[in-house]
Amino acid sequence: MITYYDDRSVQVTSTAVRVDGRTVPLAEISMVWHRRGSRSWRVLAGRGAIGAAMTGPLVAALLGIALAVWLDRSTTVTIAIVGASVLVGLAVGPVADFLFEHLDRSYARGSRQLEIWARWRGQPVRLLRTGDALRFGQIYRALQRAMEQGQPVRAGARAAGAPSRGRRS
Secondary structure (H helix, E strand, O other), X not given: OOEEEEOOOEEEEOXXXXXXXXXXXXXXXXEEEEEEEEEOHHHHHHHHHHHXXXXXHHHHHHHHHHHHHHHOOOHHHHHHHHHHHHHHXXXXXXHHXXXXXXXXXXXXXXXXXXXXXXXXXXXXXXXXXXXXXXXXXXXXXXXXXXXXXHOOOOOOOOOOOOOOOOOOO
């Protein structure tokens, strides 16, 4: 038995798929497909908040410099305001790495609910529903590999991954 994917709630092997304790033998699955749900506005708003948090110190620095010029005070006061504004602007550096990491993770997880469906014993059955796009892709590809390995290759049939004739990619 070959294990294609394994985590705490999903296991895809060469013989079966186990999701949250329910086991479905691959020999009884005739078709597998996936569905995407609608976008999560909560996730998109979170990404926008991260973007605003990254631009906030820069906007504050620019406003501070504009304020220093507009006030038209002594050179010492103007330099002090501009210096403080530049320091606020530089604060975006250490914070940006932290925020970019969160933004990157947000895109890896995705902004939609994703589902894997299978035709099992003639009935459509939802095997998995997740909002984690990276995990979904790993599980779906593992299931595809397991299904491909379980099917015998017919004479004259093209092997999976082999280029077709007459077409170049």
